[in-house]
Amino acid sequence: MKLNKDKLADFLAAIPGKTIFGPQLSGETLKFTPITKTGDLCLTANNTTVPPKSVVFPQTETMLRFEQGATDIRTAEPAGETVLFGIRPCDARAMYIVDNVFFWDVDDPYYLARRTNSTLVGMACLDPCVNCFCTSMGGGPASTEGLDLLLTDLGDSYLLEVLTGKGEMLCQGAGNLLDEASVADKEAAKLLQQKAAGQIRRKIDPSGIPARLPALWESPVWEKVSASCLGCGICTYLCPTCHCFDMQDETEGAESRRYRTWDSCMFPEYTLHASGHNPRPARRERTRNRINHKFSYFVDKFKVIACVGCGRCINLCPVNIDILDILSKVGEEAL
Amino acid sequence: MPDLEKLRALAKETISRDDIKCLIGWRPGTYGYRTSPHFVRSPEDADQLIFSPLCSSNLATYLTLAEKRPVPRGAQPDTRKVAILVKGCDSRAVVQQVAEQGIKREAVYVIGCPCEGIIDLRKLEDKYPHTLERVEARWENGKISLDLPGGRAVFPREEIVAGKCLTCRYPNPVIADVTVGEDVEVRGSAGFEDINWLEVKNAQERWAFWRDKVNSCLRCYSCRNVCPMCYCEECILEKQNPAWIQRSVNISENTAFQLARAFHLAGRCIECGECERVCPVEIPLTHLNRKLVKEVSEQFAFTPGVDPEAKPLLVGYRPNDKEDFIL
Numbered sequence: 001m002k003l004n005k006d007k008l009a010d011f012l013a014a015i016p017g018k019t020i021f022g023p024q025l026s027g028e029t030l031k032f033t034p035i036t037k038t039g040d041l042c043l044t045a046n047n048t049t050v051p052p053k054s055v056v057f058p059q060t061e062t063m064l065r066f067e068q069g070a071t072d073i074r075t076a077e078p079a080g081e082t083v084l085f086g087i088r089p090c091d092a093r094a095m096y097i098v099d100n101v102f103f104w105d106v107d108d109p110y111y112l113a114r115r116t117n118s119t120l121v122g123m124a125c126l127d128p129c130v131n132c133f134c135t136s137m138g139g140g141p142a143s144t145e146g147l148d149l150l151l152t153d154l155g156d157s158y159l160l161e162v163l164t165g166k167g168e169m170l171c172q173g174a175g176n177l178l179d180e181a182s183v184a185d186k187e188a189a190k191l192l193q194q195k196a197a198g199q200i201r202r203k204i205d206p207s208g209i210p211a212r213l214p215a216l217w218e219s220p221v222w223e224k225v226s227a228s229c230l231g232c233g234i235c236t237y238l239c240p241t242c243h244c245f246d247m248q249d250e251t252e253g254a255e256s257r258r259y260r261t262w263d264s265c266m267f268p269e270y271t272l273h274a275s276g277h278n279p280r281p282a283r284r285e286r287t288r289n290r291i292n293h294k295f296s297y298f299v300d301k302f303k304v305i306a307c308v309g310c311g312r313c314i315n316l317c318p319v320n321i322d323i324l325d326i327l328s329k330v331g332e333e334a335l
Numbered sequence: 336m337p338d339l340e341k342l343r344a345l346a347k348e349t350i351s352r353d354d355i356k357c358l359i360g361w362r363p364g365t366y367g368y369r370t371s372p373h374f375v376r377s378p379e380d381a382d383q384l385i386f387s388p389l390c391s392s393n394l395a396t397y398l399t400l401a402e403k404r405p406v407p408r409g410a411q412p413d414t415r416k417v418a419i420l421v422k423g424c425d426s427r428a429v430v431q432q433v434a435e436q437g438i439k440r441e442a443v444y445v446i447g448c449p450c451e452g453i454i455d456l457r458k459l460e461d462k463y464p465h466t467l468e469r470v471e472a473r474w475e476n477g478k479i480s481l482d483l484p485g486g487r488a489v490f491p492r493e494e495i496v497a498g499k500c501l502t503c504r505y506p507n508p509v510i511a512d513v514t515v516g517e518d519v520e521v522r523g524s525a526g527f528e529d530i531n532w533l534e535v536k537n538a539q540e541r542w543a544f545w546r547d548k549v550n551s552c553l554r555c556y557s558c559r560n561v562c563p564m565c566y567c568e569e570c571i572l573e574k575q576n577p578a579w580i581q582r583s584v585n586i587s588e589n590t591a592f593q594l595a596r597a598f599h600l601a602g603r604c605i606e607c608g609e610c611e612r613v614c615p616v617e618i619p620l621t622h623l624n625r626k627l628v629k630e631v632s633e634q635f636a637f638t639p640g641v642d643p644e645a646k647p648l649l650v651g652y653r654p655n656d657k658e659d660f661i662l
Contacts, residue, residue: 027551028617049615050553059553060583130367130465201467202366228372228392230400232557234615248582261582264555269573282402318561318613319392320364320371 001160001171002181003151008158009038014174018081018119021055023048032084043086044153046129047310051240052084052091053098056114059237060261063110063247068254079113083170086123089143089150090134090308094240095120096146100302101243110260119166122147124189126196131311133202133324139308141196152189159189204327206295206305213296215335217288225326226287228319233264235313235321236290241306244270265289291326337386337448337516345446345515346381349418355444356415359397361390367466368456372397375418386420386515388454388472388479388496393607394419395428398438399566417443422450424499426508427605427640428563433510434640435603435647437566447511449519452496452503454479457617459495463488499608499621502529509641527629533622545590551616552589554582558610558620559596564603571595597623602631602648605640634660 021032031050065074102111125141148167151158236242246263271280298306362373362383432438451474480489503523559565571579610620
C-alpha cells in the first residue's frame with residue numbers, strides 16, 4: 001500500500017484512541033514526544049538523540065503511591081495505547097531484543113503494559129549516519145524485527161508494508177486514504193533501502209566476540225579502552241538496548257511515591273554494597289561490564305547481541321570512546 | 336601553532352624522566368573530527384600525540400579523576416608526577432585545583448600549549464556532516480584550516496571556534512613548567528557582552544528560556560564528570576540520606592541539580608566550556624557559568640584560576656567585601 005504525504009495528517013487523525021509519539025524537537029534535542037501538529041515531525045532527520053525506549057520505558061516512572069498513616073497503596077494508572085510513528089528499524093529491533101528481559105522469568109507489569117499497548121510504525125533509514133553499523137549487528141536500514149508497519153519514503157509518498165496484525169488494525173480506519181502500491185513503487189523502495197545499506201561504512205564482524213570475552217576478563221585491554229572514560233551516563237542512557245533501572249521512594253508532605261528511574265552501570269554506586277565494598281571499583285571494571293553485558297551475558301541468555309549498531313554511544317561520548325574500536329581490540333587481543 | 340615533532344620530542348624526553356609516571360595529551364580520534372585524551376606511558380606512545388584546533392578535552396579533569404587503587408602489600412605508592420598538556424583555559428583549572436589544595440603543585444608537570452581557539456564540533460558537523468575519514472586542522476595566521484575529504488577549507492577563527500574561545504582572555508597558559516609554541520594574541524574582551532541579551536530579559540522570560548532546556552536534562556552527569564572543578568569525593572547528587580536532590584528526572588529536580596552545580600562553581604569556574612561541549616541535549620551551561628563569573632568579578636574583583644597562591648574566593652574574607660546583596 002501507499003500513503004501520499006499530503007494525507008499524512010489525515011492518516012494520523014484516523015487512528016482513534018491512541019497517543020501518537022513521533023520524533024520532534026524538545027529544547028535542542030530530538031526525541032519521541034506526543035504529536036500535536038504533523039508539521040513538527042522530523043521524519044527525515046537522523047536518529048533521535050534520546051532513543052524511543054523512553055516511551056515504553058520512561059526515564060522516571062511512578063510504580064505506586066502511598067500516604068503516611070494509611071495502609072492502602074495506589075498502583076500506577078494503566079498505560080494507554082500508543083503509536084510510535086517514524087521509529088527507526090534499529091530502535092524497533094532494540095525493543096524486540098529488550099523484550100527478552102522484561103518478559104523473562106518474571107513479567108514486568110509496567111513494561112508489559114506499555115509494550116503490548118504500543119504499535120511501532122517504522123521509517124526505513126535512507127540516509128544513515130556516520131557511525132551507524134546496524135548491518136554488522138544483524139539489522140539493516142529496513143529491518144522489520146519489532147515493527148508492525150514499515151514506511152519507506154518514495155519522495156511524494158510512503159510505501160507502506162503491513163507486518164503484523166497490529167499494523168493491519170492501524171490501517172483499518174484509514175483505508176480510503178491509502179492507494180494500491182505498484183510493482184514499480186516496491187522496486188523503487190527496495191533500491192533505496194539497498195542503497196542505504198551500501199552507504200553504511202562502519203563495519204565489524206562480531207561473531208567471534210562472545211566467545212573471546214570470558215577469556216579476556218583480566219586482559220590489559222580494559223585498562224586501555226577505559227583510561228579516558230569520565231564515568232558519565234551518556235553511553236548507557238542513550239543506548240536503545242540498555243534497560244537498567246533503580247527504585248527509589250520520594251516523599252512530598254504526607255504523600256510518598258515509589259518510582260523507578262534509569263540507572264547506569266557506568267556509575268560507581270550501581271554496584272556499591274551497603275558494606276562500602278564495590279565489586280566494580282573503577283572505570284576499567286565498569287567498561288568491561290558494559291561490553292560483556294551486551295556481547296557475552298546477553299548472548300548466553302537470549303542468543304542475541306544486545307547492540308543494534310545505532311551509533312549513539314559513539315556519536316555522543318565526550319572523549320571518543322568508540323564501541324567499534326573496543327570490539328576490534330577485543331577481536332585482536334591475544335587470548 | 337606548535338611543531339608536532341618538537342611536541343613529541345619533548346614528550347619523549349619528559350616520559351623518560353624518572354620522576355614522571357604518565358603524560359596526558361591528545362591523539363587523533365577514531366573517526367572524522369574527533370580527538371581523544373591520550374595517556375603516554377612510554378616514549379613510543381608519544382608518537383601519537385597531537386595538538387590542534389580539534390583538541391577540545393580539558394585534560395586537567397584527569398588529575399583528580401584518577402582512581403586510587405589499593406597499593407599491594409609491601410609495595411610503595413607511586414608518587415611520581417603526572418605530566419599534562421594544557422591550553423590556556425585548562426591551565427586555569429590546574430591553578431584553581433592547586434589553590435584549593437585539590438592537587439599539589441609538585442605532583443604535576445605542566446606543559447603549556449598556547450591556543451588560538453578550539454573548533455566547536457557542532458558548527459563543523461553542521462557544515463560538513465557524516466565525515467568518517469580522519470580530518471586534520473591547523474591554526475594559520477588567525478584562521479583555521481581543515482583538510483577535509485573534499486579538499487582544504489579555511490575558516491575565519493570567529494566562524495568556527497567554540498563560544499568560550501570568543502570570550503577567552505587567557506589563551507596562553509597561566510602556569511607552565513615548559514611551553515611549546517609561541518604565545519598568542521589575547522582577543523577576548525574583559526566585558527560580559529555575550530550574556531547581555533539574556534540579562535536584559537525579565538525573570539519570566541529568562542525562565543521561559545531555561546525551562547525547556549532544563550526539562551530536557553537527562554541527568555547523565557556528563558557535565559559534572561567532565562568538569563575539572565567537580566572533584567568532590569562525595570557529591571550531593573549521590574547522597575541518599577538526606578537525598579538533597581531526588582533521582583527522579585523532572586523539571587523540579589533537574590533545576591535543583593543544575594542550580595546546585597552552578598552555585599558550587601561560583602568563584603571556581605575557569606570557563607573551559609567542557610560542560611556545554613559534552614551535554615548530549617545541548618543545554619547552554621556556559622550562560623549560567625558566565626553570569627556567575629560576572630557576579631564574582633563585579634562583587635569581589637576576583638578571577639579564579641590565575642594565581643595558585645591566591646585564597647579561593649569563598650574561603651577568603653576582606654573587611655571591605657561588598658555586602659549589598661545580603662538581605
